[in-house]
Amino acid sequence: MINFSYTVFIVLIPLIFFVLLGFFGNKFKPLVSGIIGTSGLFISFLLSCYTAYQYFFVVPKIAGAFPKLIAYNTVWLRFTDTLHIDLGVLLDPISVMMLIVITTVSFMVHLYSIGYMKGEKGYERFFSFLSLFTFSMLGLVIATNIFQMYIFWELVGVSSYLLIGFYYEKDSAVAASKKAFIVTRFADLGFLIGILILSITTKTFDFISLTDPKGPALQQGSSILFLGLSTMTWSMIFVFMGGAGKSAMFPLHIWLPDAMEGPTPVSALIHAATMVVAGVYLVARMFPIFVISAPAALTVVAYVGAFTSLFAAVIACTQYDIKRVLAYSTMSQIGYMMLALGVSGYGGHEGLGYMASMFHLFTHAFFKALLFLCAGAIIHAVHTNYMTEMGGLRKHLPITHLTFLIACFAIAGIPPFAGFFSKDEILAAAFENNKLLWAVEYAVAGITAFYMFRLYYRIFWGKEQHYSHPPHEAPLVMTIPLMLLAVGAILAGLVPFQNLVTSDSLPFENHIELGIAIPSILIALLGIGIATIFYRKETNLPQKITRTLGSFYTAAYHKFYFDELYLFITKKILFDRVSTPVAWFDRHIVDGMMNGVSYVTNSVSGRIKGFQSGQLQQYAWVFVSGAIALALAFIYLWTL
């Protein structure tokens, strides 16, 4: 057996660098701290690659399946002999895959940030937070038990909060970071409830025994609990609520677009490639429970995913801030992954959706990180986020232009780019299970192609704007990650996922079905075509369409008024109707009682303080007369 205990260093190295840069970062020159952080991540990246190589190609399979290995384990908190919380490293196909994704994207983002953050205040703070985030995310994916996952889940939330609010002098960034934190915390409450129900029912935290399809844990909790759903279903719905919060699924999606206030590399790392897919990873991690004990919860996952992907894609068509377009696109793509998990079965070809979801997660990480980093390079060049103030940039930013185009093709699903393969698997899985969801996703594929090319044409084609200074290509340290990720966006689709990452760890036969693939290519081309007609040259067609759609367009432009709705619920209903009366009760009744007690004490003591006159002989008089009175009383009693 191969010893995998070195994998613990993949996680620990970012932690060490976080502490180093966090405490001693100001001792170094900014550039040095950037290079230190990046080199730390590079070591993690190399270790992850080595782990993946060993895991997938060297470790002997058990009955044809990839084994689940506990590479490292330690008891972290012992309550009793049977109840203890462990920290450890679990290696199985999805966690190894996530290690690769996270360390790759994180390394690229670190490298890119050396250039992007140049001259910013808090350079070393930025790098220490990036390391903290990477540490937490890696800890999350290698969690051996659900409690460890929860700990790192919260750590990820904290580092996301810190990085969104990186420009803490900007009010909007502060508001956005608070919003992200509060919304995800609210969702995490659901996650915690889910964990408690699950662990009470199954008496274990451990993933291996929880997700063993033949194990005793899955036989528990199938009785009806509440509203016609079983215990297990409820716990899985609550767990999914946590996942939905982190992954910005409807209706907990409102924080993600605002999170774009953070620096662009952060958006690429956290809000596109890694943290937001934690929800997908969570569902995938618990997948056997979902599929065997809680199919109803899985249906919820599928419909929430499908609805979010459509909803977000429609909004993405109307936004002008390029990072917000990408944010909605991220939500839409994560919706795809959720949907794929939702329509999946367990084992063999039944588990196509599971494989497709993980596959899409993998490819999406590359092309979405690439899109965000390109957006960063564009913003770096023209100093604006709004596509209305851009245009004709292809001559000025040749490398960014080319890599952005590759990423657009990848996300639109044009072969041979990565997105085509994974999206095709998702559509195939949906087609086999639920025609309605397939139709939704099919439409979303077209919309995706449309809004991505709308973005592309508005930025790189069209009329050239007057820029304050001529835009110039980003430095090499920024363009190298772009090129490497572009290579990833082209080649990631060729990874044979059906042999590596499947629902039951057994490889299965899978081919691209032309009946699914050709229509999806056609609708992507249709979307691209419409975008070309609308936006390649300056025309008034978009305005005409906008006017025809009228109020629907306005609603989509305002994100269907969800922010306003939530504000209404929290401000008008919660704050005004509930919190204000409660606050009044606290201030007047509870505090009033305490104030009353202190008032009485105060006034009584004010009255009687004259007794303490400071006249020694007065006290002596009282004492002597008391003593005499007592003596007389005793004498009287004796003589009685």
Next chain:
Amino acid sequence: MFEGVPLTWFLIVATIMFFIGIYGFLVRKNLITILMSLELILNSVNINFVAFNKLLYPQHMEGMFFTVFVIAVAAAEASVAIAIIINIYRRLINIDVERIDEMKY
């Protein structure tokens, strides 16, 4: 008992001394006089100790010891009290007990 002096006489002397002490303590205004009154009270108690010891347990010495003990403690107490009085005098140029009322409410 003491060659014809009865116990009652001792007790009368002690009682008179005691109440002179109490009286002085309550009415005199000079701190040093108050201290002297206190010594009178203590010494009246000492007379009682010695008298009762002789009457009840002539072969034992406990009452005597206790008296010596009280004298020693009284000496210590007097030194502390006089030190306090000196300090008060230094601060206030005054040792009138009625005007030393710093410690009131």
